[in-house]
Amino acid sequence: MRSLLSDFLLSQLGAHTEGPMHRRLYECIRLAILDGGIRPGSRLPPTRDLAKELSRSRNTVSAAYDQLLAEGYIFTRAGSGTFVTDHMPDGAMARIEPVLPACARRAVEEFSHRGSHLLAHTGASPHQWGAFMPGVPDVSSFPHNLWRRIHSRLIRRIKPDYLTYSRMGGSPELQQALVDYLRVARSVNCVAEQIIITEGTHQAIDLLAKMLCNVGDRAWIEEPSYWGIRNVLAINGVEIEPVAVDSSGLNPPEMHSENPPPRLICVTPSHQYPTGAVMSLQRRQLLLSLAQEYGAWVVEDDYDSEFRFSGNPIPALQSLMPGAPVIYIGTFSKTLYPGLRISYMVLPMALAGEMRRAHSELYRGGHWITQLALAQFIAEGHYASHIRRMRLLYARRRTALSRLILLYLGPDALRDDSNAGLHLVMSLPDEIDDVALARAAGEMGVYVRPLSSYYLTARRKKGLLLGYACVEENAIEPAFKVLLACLARQHH
Ligand SMILES: Cc1ncc(COP(=O)(O)O)c(C=O)c1O
Incomplete structure (x- = not known):
């Protein structure tokens, strides 16, 4: 039975047909180490096993390993085997020829109309946790x-x-x-x-x-x-x-x-x-x-x-x-x-x-x-029982956040509140650019979504969606103060 590594090396050896076999094997392993195909720190098989799996002589594999060892791509640890180094030898990267996948550029141009439309309208955020990411529950509970x-x-x-x-x-x-x-x-x-x-x-x-x-x-x-x-x-x-x-x-x-x-x-x-x-x-x-x-x-x-x-x-x-x-x-x-x-x-x-x-x-x-x-x-x-427990937790977080909104921005900012769910909508005056506000808050580590971004037509209301479910109660006020500071900057 062959290992995955020898399957891989056999497929690569086909592309390296010049020179003696030990040199070709050395080159295949070296390139795989450089492009991450063989991970830093991973263990290489003993020369005897690899030779058997590749149907080559043990001398061929030993010569390839010796060369990699001499150049610092691998090292041996007495009694436990041969390993790929964590630190690439100097100049190693310069010795690989850049290989641009031939189809990479064409693919971008060839997305379907529907695919391109999707890519132009994506909404998923890389942030899925923390103040005030809407729609995310307290997964830690x-x-x-x-x-x-x-x-x-x-x-x-x-x-x-x-x-x-x-x-x-x-x-x-x-x-x-x-x-x-x-x-x-x-x-x-x-x-x-x-x-x-x-x-x-x-x-x-x-x-x-x-x-x-x-x-x-x-x-x-x-x-x-x-x-x-x-x-x-x-x-x-x-x-x-x-x-x-x-x-x-x-x-x-x-x-x-x-x-x-x-x-x-x-x-x-x-x-x-x-x-x-x-x-x-x-x-x-x-x-x-x-x-x-x-x-x-x-x-x-x-x-x-x-x-x-x-x-x-x-x-x-x-x-x-x-x-x-x-x-x-x-x-x-x-x-x-x-x-x-x-x-x-x-x-x-x-x-x-x-x-x-x-x-x-x-x-x-x-x-x-x-x-x-x-x-x-x-x-x-x-x-x-879990839902009952989470309701109590979220109700407390919701109360804490709405109190702060009322205190600093007044009842108008909560005019559309329905007292449900995992987020609330903080309404903002029409002249506020809620997209820019959300971006500025994101740069300060507070993640919110602008209300206007949920509309398809031009009649957009302004505001911020604030998720309170995935924020510890004591983290609500500091995060809200960051939002207030960003809002104050927009007013100037
Ligand atoms: C309106 C709405 N429906 C459904 C979902 C949940 O989707 P899913 O079940 O795929 O997590 C979300 C999640 O954000 C949502 O906002």
Whole structure:
């Protein structure tokens, strides 16, 4: 059996055909050390083993090693073997000819129109933790010990099923746990067969776009809205139609005959993202009847409704009417942690079977053990306790931050607050450049998102989204003072 290194060296030796074999072998190893293919500090195989794997004489390999040793690329440690150096010999880099991958430049020019559009509208930030990154929960509070115990229990009774491709929309245990949870927590009535477990909300939207929309079909998207969902729809050829949001949520436009009806209506009724508006009952009913009239699907993104700090919980839109044309999407990204990459979709029965087949065909799901662990975590009540604990923590952080905003900027800065979720919107006067303000704060290590960047049309409101979930309470004031200093600089 050959090692990966000898497979690699054999493939490289083909490209070095000049000179004696020991010299060619030396050159292949040297180049691999220089370009990082063979990592600093890694152990090279003994000459005898490598010679056997390469079907060469041991003298050939020893001569190549001796040369590398003499030049300082490798060193030997008595009794433990031969290792790649951590410090490159002087002038080593100058001796490799720059190799420009021939296709690298062309690829940039050859992205599709949709790909180029995506690259021009990306929103993902390199910062996913700390004051005041919106949308990121306190991942440091995750109960790892409990989780590990559930995991170990599963591993002790492991079955081949747990390790192969998942089928039919994910683990039936997790689907059932969600049926029970959603009935109580969100008034969503469904059976396990209606649920598909997805790797994030983005995957759920991707599946919906591919399976329910033809290229050129329209989706109504809240204005302002989360860029991620827009991007997934757009790259699937769905036309985005921004629809204004007011304090009662999405405000459907008057339809004209020349205006094609939407195929999808994407909404965040429990806590509009990013403004925080809660969709009124009247609007919910209007939306459902419009969807029925147009033959459209309402996509209900219920991304952070577990976190409401006052008032009654608001049942999901999906629960309002039996047989409602609603696809409900929930996620564990905000309640547990985003890196878990587990979200779920509740589909109307008429779509569910075929959508599960399509999901398995397109994404070949996996992570069955994680899904089983999560099912047990929910069924044993740990999920509900974790949410309860996090609600208290976030409520304290939210209160601390809103107090500071009220104290320094007055009630106008919190006029759109709905007392829910993991972020709040700090409204700013129109003359403030919120993009420049967010950039300046970022340079000082405080990460916020400008409200205006969530809009597609020119009617942009100014403000900052401040996430309070991933900031320790005692770090809130110092970070907020940095923001105030940046704001004061804009005023001058
Ligand atoms: C509006 C909205 N929906 C959904 C999500 C969650 O997506 P996912 O489940 O892929 O983590 C986010 C995350 O920021 C969001 O802001």
